[in-house]
Amino acid sequence: MTRLYIDADACPVIRESLSAARVLRVPCVIAGNTTQNLERHLRASDPREPRDPARPDGGFWVSTVQVGVGADSADFEIAAAVNPDDVVVTQDIGLADIVLGRGARAIGVRGHVYNPLTIDSMMFIRHEEKRVRRAGGRTKGPAAFTSEDRRRFSRNLRQLLREARESTGR
Incomplete structure (x- = not known):
């Protein structure tokens, strides 16, 4: 089951990310530090857990994870939870490197899809x-x-989510 993880620290595309997740189910x-009000990004009608426990994916639902204010706290939380079928929204190249290393996909807030073949050179820079x-x-x-940037991000995220779901057969 594909999940979308959003590194909410300084993320300007949370609204677009949630929109794509809603449309594609x-x-x-959403992971962010405790100084953020992550709930403000959610609609009152957004389910907070799978609607039908009998279905393992349950369709769209959203949860928030509040982490400590330390540097990279949200990154560590996401890195520990991500699976190979998942997609991560982050502008942190270090987190993108970890995510790619775990077999998942990563996209930057400007719509750049991180690639395992080029991430090492980006880390070097x-x-x-x-x-x-x-x-x-x-x-x-x-x-x-x-x-x-916002339009490119939305377009590329939707494509990345479709690809991730197709690779899992869901």
């Missing part, structure tokens, strides 16, 4: 940029988040 877990910053240097930050 994919269970969803991240490491080098951190090294430059620690030494007092500056690196270029991300461009402003655009409506085109």
Whole structure:
């Protein structure tokens, strides 16, 4: 059974992620630190657990997981729970690397689908940029988040969820 995990820390596409999960009837877990009100993203009509216990997938439902405020707490929670059929929304390349290593799929908030063949080079670049910053240097930050980023994300997430479900026969 495919599940969608959302790393809610600084995630600008929670609404789009939940919309895709509702339409495609994919269970969803939102993980974020305790300073966030994760429930604000949910509709009152969103089921919080599978509707029909006799069906293992139960269709769409959503739960929230509040984690401590420590760095990467949500990442660790997701990494521990993810299965090979799952999809993870994150802008953290380190979490994407872990997720891919566990056989799951990962997508960035701008719609970039992380690839096992290129994740090592992305991790290397991240490491080098951190090294430059620690030494007092500056690196270029991300461009402003655009409506085109949001559209690309929605389109690619729906495709990724369909592929994940097809690979499991559900």
